[in-house]
Amino acid sequence: MRSTLPGVALLLLLLPSAALAGAFPYPSGSSEQEIEGLKVSLVLPRALSADSAASLLVVLHGAGGTATGMAGSFRVWAQDGYVVCAPKSKGQVWEKDDLDRALRIAAHLKQQLPIDPKKVHVVGFSNGGWNLHPLAFDDELRPCSATWMAAGFRGGSVPNWAKTGLGAIALAGSEDANAPAARQTVPALREKARSVEVRIQPGLGHKFT
Numbered sequence: 001m002r003s004t005l006p007g008v009a010l011l012l013l014l015l016p017s018a019a020l021a022g023a024f025p026y027p028s029g030s031s032e033q034e035i036e037g038l039k040v041s042l043v044l045p046r047a048l049s050a051d052s053a054a055s056l057l058v059v060l061h062g063a064g065g066t067a068t069g070m071a072g073s074f075r076v077w078a079q080d081g082y083v084v085c086a087p088k089s090k091g092q093v094w095e096k097d098d099l100d101r102a103l104r105i106a107a108h109l110k111q112q113l114p115i116d117p118k119k120v121h122v123v124g125f126s127n128g129g130w131n132l133h134p135l136a137f138d139d140e141l142r143p144c145s146a147t148w149m150a151a152g153f154r155g156g157s158v159p160n161w162a163k164t165g166l167g168a169i170a171l172a173g174s175e176d177a178n179a180p181a182a183r184q185t186v187p188a189l190r191e192k193a194r195s196v197e198v199r200i201q202p203g204l205g206h207k208f209t
Contacts, residue, residue: 024048025112030075032068035087035108036101041071043084044113052081053116058106058135058143059086060128062150062208063093070125073208082121083113094131103134106141118144125149125208126178137162147171150206152181158192168196173204 026033028046033039048054057077059070067088074084087105089098110117120143124132129151136146137159148170168189172182182198189196 029078030071036104038090038098038101038105039067039088040105041067041084041086041088043071043075043078043082045078045081045083047081048083048114050114053114053119055082055119055121056106056109056115057082057084057121057123058102059084060094060102060122060124060132060135061086061088062126062128065125065128074123083109083115085109093127096134099131099134103138103141106135117142121145121147123147123149124151126151126206129178130154136166136168142166145169148182148185149208150176150178150182152178152183152185152198153188154181154184155188158189162189162193163191164194166193168193170198172198172200173207174200174202175205176207178206 026042026044028044028048030043033042045054057074059074061067061070067086070086071084077084085105087102089095109115120141122132122135122143129148132146132148133153133156135141136143139159142161142165144165145167150172152170168185170182170185172179179200186196186198
């Protein structure tokens with residue numbers, strides 16, 4: 001019997017990359033996965049293609065928060081070419097083991113999906129913000145931006161690459177008890193990050209918006 005493999009191979013070469021989207025290990029749009037032992041909410045751009053590298057957004061939820069809630073808040077970003085990744089800590093808050101797993105999840109996605117390593121962003125809300133620094137300053141992940149929401153960077157070691165490679169911002173409401181920590185992020189990262197700023201929303205309390 002005559003083999004059809006050469007013809008199939010030729011057909012695959014002629015197909016546009018979008019037609020091969022099924023080759024990715026995760027579906028386009030929203031899905032729930034288990035990666036590195038954590039539940040993860042993913043949102044992949046529907047036009048994700050090997051021909052055009054995507055950005056990666058890793059979001060850490062607040063105490064008692066959900067991965068689906070975080071992913072849902074940033075779902076629209078997928079329309080602009082972002083892969084949204086929201087892992088769920090094993091307990092109510094983030095522990096070192098969870099954060100180590102989150103780093104491995106990000107590394108896994110960078111390996112399995114067409115992600116530009118220079119377009120990685122990390123966001124942490126409340127407890128996720130207080131625990132954002134292991135991701136923000138990881139020498140392997142090297143995000144280009146880090147956002148503390150209803151939290152702030154309280155100081156500590158900052159790698160040299162952040163001075164030219166990391167843009168940092170802290171967001172908080174004026175009625176949030178964490179607003180002073182958000183403001184303190186600026187002097188804590190001044191001359192240690194490529195850029196750093198704080199934005200305070202008048203009248204807002206401890207709330208994700």
